[in-house]
Amino acid sequence: MTGLASGGRLAIAGLGPGDPRLVTPEVAAALETATDLVGYGPYVARVAAGPGLAVHASDNREELDRARHALDLAAAGRQVVIVSSGDPGVFAMAAAVFEALESGPPAWQALEIAVLPGVTAMLAAAARLGAPLGHDFCAINLSDNLKPAALIERRLRLAAQADFAMALYNPRSRARPEGFARALAILGEECGADRLICFARAVATDEERLSVVTLAAAVPEMADMRTVVIVGSSATRRVGRHVYTPRGSVPAGSG
Amino acid sequence: MTGLASGGRLAIAGLGPGDPRLVTPEVAAALETATDLVGYGPYVARVAAGPGLAVHASDNREELDRARHALDLAAAGRQVVIVSSGDPGVFAMAAAVFEALESGPPAWQALEIAVLPGVTAMLAAAARLGAPLGHDFCAINLSDNLKPAALIERRLRLAAQADFAMALYNPRSRARPEGFARALAILGEECGADRLICFARAVATDEERLSVVTLAAAVPEMADMRTVVIVGSSATRRVGRHVYTPRGSVPAGSG
Structure with missing residues (x-):
């Protein structure tokens, strides 16, 4: 892919440690407007997905592949949320996404990417x-x-x-x-x-x-x-x- | 004070860094049922206090006094929330409360105390x-x-x-x-x-x-x-x- 479809964005969101009362309103709002949800199976399962949400669950060991998949969906114009447990910036998906960004197509670097913090373990x-x-x-x-x-x-x-x-x-x-x-x-x-x-x-x-x-x-x-x-x-x-x-x-x- | 009035409790709550969308639902719920709100003035000002909430704002340098005040209110049977910016466990009020607990009346150690985490700065x-x-x-x-x-x-x-x-x-x-x-x-x-x-x-x-x-x-x-x-x-x-x-x-x- 050398260009970006318009309107795509990627949010890297932290779900907190487990209790839904520890999910920030910012993350809840991002999940409500997403078209695509990407993440490790048990974390994706914590999100109450509506009928309009495409869910892409993956195995725990595949962090870089998962990150590339999320970037690819955003580059295609989708509203993507990739979820981590806890805070995405602490031993979780944010670093993996930026690694994938660094080694991926240069066009990806123009993508709108936001990290949404959470309560880390x-x-x-x-x-x-x-x-x-x-x-x-x-x-x-x-x-x-x-x-x-x-x-x-x-x-x-x-x-x-x-x-x-x-x-x-x-x-x-x-x-x-x-x-x-x-x-x-x-x-x-x-x-x-x-x-x-x-x-x-x-x-x-x-x-x-x-x-x-x-x-x-x-x-x-x-x-x-x-x-x-x-x-x-x-x-x-x-x-x-x-x-x-x-x-x-x-x-x-x-x- | 040598005993505790029944029903008192103290929540040490983190308000996150500033944006209300980063306040956890757990903290929001604790604030809704509180009778007393204790904290440094600018943090207390971030809480939309209803008419039933007694607000005790204090100066930034008075952490131990503020912690003792909150414990005293809880010991008197009040539902107290003491607020910090960010997470209360990171360079904030939780350690000050436990210092006050350690040096305070032994009866305080039977108080119900909960730390409610937040998004730290x-x-x-x-x-x-x-x-x-x-x-x-x-x-x-x-x-x-x-x-x-x-x-x-x-x-x-x-x-x-x-x-x-x-x-x-x-x-x-x-x-x-x-x-x-x-x-x-x-x-x-x-x-x-x-x-x-x-x-x-x-x-x-x-x-x-x-x-x-x-x-x-x-x-x-x-x-x-x-x-x-x-x-x-x-x-x-x-x-x-x-x-x-x-x-x-x-x-x-x-x-």
């Missing part, structure tokens, strides 16, 4: 737990599909040395479960046995499950691919039923 | 820019009100060495503008002159202003207290009008 998980990301923090994708394990290890060590709280996405895949065991071992070395670690599974769905333990008590089986793991900073502590990181950075026990 | 800014936080990233509050400048410097250097993209909140206060100049100098040393840096001011409001430059061209005056600054990783690049970080971590120019 770590912030929904943090809200349920209290405020464990209440001060400086980082987000690391533990999947080694697209980067070397050595880089993951390096980032974990430097993040611990910076005393960031950490949100760990995609902690444990069925194909490579040993990666998360290694991450726990590194965190134990860098942060010590008493550091708090939170496992938040399927937040804001009927299958939500939360647990908070110390690194000494953490085992890899506490996480699966639907879990976001939050590791406290040295200041992260419990108060009542909640876990939080104070706004200053005084280590727990010394303040 | 860095993710709204990233969405407008493209997907600069599309891979591993960190969020650092540059305000030195509550932590030493040396810790900020250490976190910036380690984050750069980890090759995180970075979101910098509260980059520049009127009282201490020199802090951000120092941050830019550190980033220049660690990341090099060609690294992309994005200034996103008042995102999702009528006063939104975005700019993207290299570190070589960045000057402190590009940021104020309404700006979120996003510094790219080594892989962050431009495509068309957008800025994004690919899902893998191949540095820009080598992939």
Whole structure:
């Protein structure tokens, strides 16, 4: 394709973690006026599609193909929404769309593309737990599909040395479960046995499950691919039923 | 106060960055059933308060006092919503409430407290820019009100060495503008002159202003207290009008 049909546009929309009450009105409005809905099957299934909406569901591993398909539909003049869980800019479809844009036909770069933010999993998980990301923090994708394990290890060590709280996405895949065991071992070395670690599974769905333990008590089986793991900073502590990181950075026990 | 009046509860709610279409239905529902609204004046002013809602607006510097006030109202049996801009768990009111809970009367710990997540400023800014936080990233509050400048410097250097993209909140206060100049100098040393840096001011409001430059061209005056600054990783690049970080971590120019 060398040109663009008129009127096409692509919205890259975040559906939030699961609860419909966490879908922004902006995303709901984009879905109402779309002609085409593109996304990973379980996410597409969360949208109440009317009769006029063409639904294109795909497999989880096909992010770049899905992105190209969405761009192609928009270039043909369709009103396309491609959906991610959470926020599309955090380990989700927005980066894949821009990768596809970069490697695709130059005409695509004139397309109207909007990213519609959402509530990302770590912030929904943090809200349920209290405020464990209440001060400086980082987000690391533990999947080694697209980067070397050595880089993951390096980032974990430097993040611990910076005393960031950490949100760990995609902690444990069925194909490579040993990666998360290694991450726990590194965190134990860098942060010590008493550091708090939170496992938040399927937040804001009927299958939500939360647990908070110390690194000494953490085992890899506490996480699966639907879990976001939050590791406290040295200041992260419990108060009542909640876990939080104070706004200053005084280590727990010394303040 | 040693006991709790029955029926009180406290919701710590995020209003998103400014646009009402980014307020979640969950937050809107909590505001509809509240008896008392507590928050920093300009955030409280964003809520369309009905005649039955008691509004308690306060100054920006009084976070702990405001949190205690909200807890006190809930302990007295009121239905209280305390509002933050963005997400309440990211450099906002949730941590302040849990600090107040920790230092307050033990009876407060039995209160029903819910954190209602929102779209935080860095993710709204990233969405407008493209997907600069599309891979591993960190969020650092540059305000030195509550932590030493040396810790900020250490976190910036380690984050750069980890090759995180970075979101910098509260980059520049009127009282201490020199802090951000120092941050830019550190980033220049660690990341090099060609690294992309994005200034996103008042995102999702009528006063939104975005700019993207290299570190070589960045000057402190590009940021104020309404700006979120996003510094790219080594892989962050431009495509068309957008800025994004690919899902893998191949540095820009080598992939």
